[in-house]
Amino acid sequence: MGFGDLKSKAGQEALNNYLADRSYIEGYTPSQGDNVVFSALSGAPGAGLPHALRWYSHIASYGNDRNSFPGQKKDLSTYGGAGAGSAAAKKPADDDDDDDDIDMFGSDDEADAALEAEKKKRVAEYAARKAKKPVLIAKSNIILEVKPWDDETDMKDLEKQVRTVATDGLKWGSSKLVPVGYGINKLQIMCVVEDDKVGTDFLEESITAFEDFVQSVDIVAFNKI
Incomplete structure (x- = not known):
């Protein structure tokens, strides 16, 4: 439906x-x-x-x-x-x-042999299916809020700086501006990370390093995928 x-x-x-x-x-x-x-x-x-x-x-x-x-x-x-x-x-x-x-009660030798062959075939097919099953990589979806210093901060440039943060296991997603007040907006941006490769400390430290643009970084949502 x-x-x-x-x-x-x-x-x-x-x-x-x-x-x-x-x-x-x-x-x-x-x-x-x-x-x-x-x-x-x-x-x-x-x-x-x-x-x-x-x-x-x-x-x-x-x-x-x-x-x-x-x-x-x-x-x-x-x-x-x-x-x-x-x-x-x-x-x-x-x-x-x-x-x-499968007739589990057959007593004929040929039937027993056929049954055994069928079991081995099924075990092999199961093992092959299991081997082909993709290995799941633990990932998380994170939504960050990046606050500028004031209303004079160019938010487009701020977002460009944030997206320059790159490392293996990190992909940036969609973003939007959220009004704070007094003409100031904060940047809300999503990213997907591989848990074993990228942590929240790395994200926060990398983004706050753009100190001409960024006042602070907050984690709004953190969900396992």
Whole structure:
């Protein structure tokens, strides 16, 4: 049945619930399913939808590269909802049913040999599937707020400076200006980091090093992906 209208609150809540225990729309890696659903949104989900926001920030970090995600694009209505989870839920049951198809009570030597060969085949197939399963890299989605010194600080230059912070395991995402008052805005910017490579201390120290632009850095949100 899909998520419905992803530009509506109900559609985004359905997406948030769907992603509560998933990293991606389909499978364990980014696919065209993520690209299709991402494209159907008009912007980042609200802070009250943490799972959808975490997923959105992660997919946004790929930029135009998401068009090269594996898989084929399907109609938006085919993603999400009860239908998306049912196939995965049925898979273990299907594996169990395969064993039921074998006559465990056969006494004929040929039947026993065939049974043993079938077991070995299934073990080998299982081992091959497990070996192909991608290794998940622990990542986090972080939203930072960067405060300037005053209303005379050029926020475009400030953002350019922030985005020059680069290291392996760090990808910058979308950003926006948030009014503070008295004509002052602060920069709210998202990034995705690999937990084993990039820490919050590194981000804070690197950004506050631009002392002509930056007064302070705060972490607004920190979510595991």
